[in-house]
Amino acid sequence: MCRWMAYFGDPLPVEELLFRPQHSLIDQSLHSRLGATTTNGDGFGIGWYGDGPRPAVFKSIDPAWNDRNLRELAGQVSTRLFFDHVRASTGSAVQRSNCHPFRHDQWLWMHNGSIADFGLLKRDLVLAIEPALFSDLEGSTDSETLFFLALSFGLAEDPVRAVERTVGLVEDVAARHGVADPVQMTVATTDGSSMWCFRYSTAGRTRSLFYSTGVAELRALHPELEVLRELGDESRLVVSEPLRDLPDAWHEVPESSWGVVRPGADDLQPFRPIRPAA
Structure with missing residues (x-):
């Protein structure tokens, strides 16, 4: 499996998110505490938004802890919306096109988990992709x-409905092929304005996912932390694992839930897959 982190808020240097925290994603790439694997070294990727609507991505098949270009880049880029993913392959090739986050137009997407027996289900699933999009599928x-x-x-x-229909289709195809408990996922996706996160598995035993406490509340709880003075009140992190051991800083995303992070009030709701109509 994999580990990921998503940041939404005021512009912040990438190195503050990627390298500075006690249990940063760089540390998680070597020493994951809550993942299915301790080491996540089958490549990495970052995605971020600058001045334009289309995000930038940087990916590599090298382990995140051993990439000097990543450290150079992280020291020079500030962004308001940042995705980071370290990969542990569940069977597909270690190649750049298989590294997250994936990008299409202004959208980014990253995933931790798997589709059970994907090789068996793959033909039916990819044939359900819109023909106009199919040629953009790289990995x-x-x-x-x-x-x-x-x-x-x-x-x-x-x-939300799009992801619910997607998961419903996977479960429907899996049922027709006799595959039990096909979906295991935590997902983050964004259009550059809002960020949606999902935690769901068919078996109801989904990999870990957490969101950060509001910054204003955190400042009151931990006035000694200088980094909190750099964050605006809208800033929010969603992570596979907490980035530092800080009391009351993290909340577990409930099982079978989706949430949206955006300017103003965030939202957290139940996630319910939608099966295809007969």
Whole structure:
């Protein structure tokens, strides 16, 4: 499996997110505490938004802890919306096109988890991708297939319903092939304005996911932390594992839930897959 982190808020240097925290994603790439694997060294990727609507991505098949270019880049880039992912392959090739986050137009997508028996289900799933999108599918992962299915089901118009339909399709195809408990996922996706996160598995035993306490509350709880003075009140992190051992700083995303982070009030709601109509 993998580990990921998503940041939304005032512009912040990437190195503050990626290298400075006690249990940063760089540390998690070597010493994951809550993941299915301790080491996540099968490549990494970062995605961020600058002045334009289309995000930038930087990916590599090198381990995140051993990439000097990543450290150079992190010291020079500040961003208001940042995705970071360290990969532990569940069977697909270690190649750049299989590294997260995946990008299409202004959208980014990253995933931790797997589709059970993906090789068996893959043909039926990829044939459900909108033909106009199919040529943009670059890699061989179940994660990218989920992304392009969500795009096909209207991610740009209604992200939650699109992901619910995507998961419903996977579960429907799996049932027809006799595959039990097919979906295991935590997902983050964004259009550059809002960020949606999902935690769901068919078996109801989903990998870990946490969101940060509001910054104003954290400042009151931990006035000694200088980094909190650099964050605006809208800033929010969603992470596979807490980035530092700080009392009351993190809340576990409930099982079978989705949340949206955006300017103003955030939201957290139940996630319910939608099966295809008969």
